[in-house]
Amino acid sequence: MATPALQETIDEVKELFRTYLKTNGHRQTPERFTVLEEIYKADGHFDADDMYFRMKETGYRVSRATVYNTLDLLVECGLVQRHQFRQNQSYYERAYAYRQHDHMICDDCGAIIEFCDPRIFEIQSMMKKLYDFEISGHSLHFYGHCSDPSTCTRKSDLKKKEQRQDKE
Numbered sequence: 001m002a003t004p005a006l007q008e009t010i011d012e013v014k015e016l017f018r019t020y021l022k023t024n025g026h027r028q029t030p031e032r033f034t035v036l037e038e039i040y041k042a043d044g045h046f047d048a049d050d051m052y053f054r055m056k057e058t059g060y061r062v063s064r065a066t067v068y069n070t071l072d073l074l075v076e077c078g079l080v081q082r083h084q085f086r087q088n089q090s091y092y093e094r095a096y097a098y099r100q101h102d103h104m105i106c107d108d109c110g111a112i113i114e115f116c117d118p119r120i121f122e123i124q125s126m127m128k129k130l131y132d133f134e135i136s137g138h139s140l141h142f143y144g145h146c147s148d149p150s151t152c153t154r155k156s157d158l159k160k161k162e163q164r165q166d167k168e
């Protein structure tokens with residue numbers, strides 16, 4: 001599970017984002033920096049609506065469109081990573097100063113487990129040599145079910161989310 005970023009890291013990513021926006025002629029609005037900060041304070045993986053509701057509940061006045069468009073910019077500049085698990089919507093997580101890892105996803109409750117195995121890096125280096133191929137990234141997801149049904153804890157979260165969407 002991811003843990004919230006250090007304030008030091010948050011300051012660093014803000015600076016990187018500022019430079020990116022400036023270089024590419026995007027506006028440096030305070031809302032965009034608030035979204036960035038919330039992402040780095042967040043724990044684990046989230047979809048765009050999770051982030052939007054989270055910010056709304058915290059009392060930020062930020063539009064859904066701003067959240068979506070800031071996420072796109074953050075993916076573009078490499079500060080946020082986007083994942084596609086099965087046919088579901090995209091999930092995001094912070095990418096800067098965070099360990100390289102892969103994911104296991106429960107098809108029942110949607111829980112996401114992160115794991116890190118250096119052998120994957122070894123395979124990557126080997127394939128690079130073997131096929132003379134420049135690798136720029138990888139994604140590896142295992143799908144399945146929690147062995148213990150009592151640990152399918154995110155079920156209640158999903159329910160909350162459905163109710164929230166009904167209210168919209």
Ligand SMILES: [Zn+2]
Binds near residue numbers: 045101
């Ligand atoms: Zn992850």
Ligand SMILES: [Zn+2]
Binds near residue numbers: 106110111145153
């Ligand atoms: Zn589960």
